[in-house]
Amino acid sequence: MLPSAKSFEGKPVPQVTFKTRSDDQWQDVSTDDVFKGRTVVVFSLPGAFTPTCSNAHLPRYNELSATFKANGVDQIVCLAVNDAFVMNQWKLEQQVQDITLLPDGNGEFTAGMGMLVDKSNIGFGKRSWRYSMLVRNGVIEKMFIEPASTGDPLEVSDADTMLKYINPQAVVPEAVVIFAKPGCPHCARAKAQLEARGYRYDEISLGQGITSSTLRAVSGSGTWPQVFIGGRRIGGADELEAYLGTRKAA
Numbered sequence: 001m002l003p004s005a006k007s008f009e010g011k012p013v014p015q016v017t018f019k020t021r022s023d024d025q026w027q028d029v030s031t032d033d034v035f036k037g038r039t040v041v042v043f044s045l046p047g048a049f050t051p052t053c054s055n056a057h058l059p060r061y062n063e064l065s066a067t068f069k070a071n072g073v074d075q076i077v078c079l080a081v082n083d084a085f086v087m088n089q090w091k092l093e094q095q096v097q098d099i100t101l102l103p104d105g106n107g108e109f110t111a112g113m114g115m116l117v118d119k120s121n122i123g124f125g126k127r128s129w130r131y132s133m134l135v136r137n138g139v140i141e142k143m144f145i146e147p148a149s150t151g152d153p154l155e156v157s158d159a160d161t162m163l164k165y166i167n168p169q170a171v172v173p174e175a176v177v178i179f180a181k182p183g184c185p186h187c188a189r190a191k192a193q194l195e196a197r198g199y200r201y202d203e204i205s206l207g208q209g210i211t212s213s214t215l216r217a218v219s220g221s222g223t224w225p226q227v228f229i230g231g232r233r234i235g236g237a238d239e240l241e242a243y244l245g246t247r248k249a250a
Contacts, residue, residue: 002129003114005143012138014112018102021084031109034102035138038074041166043132043157044115047124048082048090048101052152057130058094060159064172065098066200068159071167075100081107081116081127104128115145132157134166174230176201179215181224190225190237197244199229 018029034040043061045053058078061068065076076099080087083105091101110116110128119127130153133143142165144156163170176199180187194201204210212222219226219233227234234243 002117002145002148005131005145008113008133008140008143011140013135013140014109016104016108016112018109019084019105020103021088026084029102032138034075034077034100035135037137039072039137040075040077040135041068041073041132041162042077042079042135043130043159043162044079044110044113044128045130046119046127046152047080048086049093050152052154053080054090054094056154057158058090058096058099062094062096062099063175063200064159064163067163067170067173068166069098071163071170073166077102079104079109079128081105081110130154130157132162134162173200176230177204177228178202179204179206179210179219179224179226181206184224186237187225190227190240193237193240193244194227197247 013031013035015031017031018034020027020029041061043057045057047053061076061078068076078096078099079102081104082090084103087101087103091099104110107116107126107128113131115129115131116126117129119125130146131144134141144161144165146153146155146157160172163172176194178187178190178194178201180191180203182205191201191203206212206224215224215226216222219228221235223236225236227236227240229243234240
């Protein structure tokens with residue numbers, strides 16, 4: 001049976017040493033190295049490369065990492081009972097930049113949190129239950145634990161729930177996608193406009209399985225670039241400039 005979140009709030013996080021790797025060298029990272037004197041958001045999950053973790057949990061924290069930092073969070077930590085090699089490779093695969101992927105290979109931190117569960121029925125052995133927490137100077141302020149149910153729930157430990165707790169008025173950035181063509185000056189101009197206003201964006205380029213026909217089918221136009229913000233088609237560089245002129249900086 002999983003403990004309640006209230007039983008952890010107000011208590012210090014477990015004191016352990018994490019075995020990490022950086023620049024092909026082993027590096028010991030202590031609990032104090034991670035949490036002392038800092039405001040840290042932790043989200044823990046069953047495993048790297050698993051479907052819910054890779055498709056939803058980690059990507060959304062990655063998308064909102066700048067927003068968390070703008071709201072007083074010094075560091076975001078993703079923790080799993082996996083070794084350092086697996087976590088480092090997952091970080092590369094997920095293109096994570098502003099989140100620390102922390103390996104709890106022996107499950108010591110997870111056990112100290114009371115979150116170590118047996119997933120031997122699917123060949124996982126001992127893994128972490130899914131949860132998130134806000135830690136200030138090593139003390140747990142708030143914790144969200146997924147309900148004890150079958151399957152792999154992601155209902156309360158998500159990034160949006162944590163951000164809403166930290167600041168209910170926090171502005172969540174709109175998702176931005178730009179269809180671009182290598183060497184296109186208008187595409188470069190559009191990307192520069194987005195970057196100058198602090199927008200993070202995903203780029204889909206010609207030649208990556210994308211053709212002018214793809215662009216026309218998606219946007220109704222074959223003109224490069226085409227920018228979409230928050231699910232809405234903005235258009236090319238000129239239309240983007242006009243749109244950004246009416247918006248506050250991201």
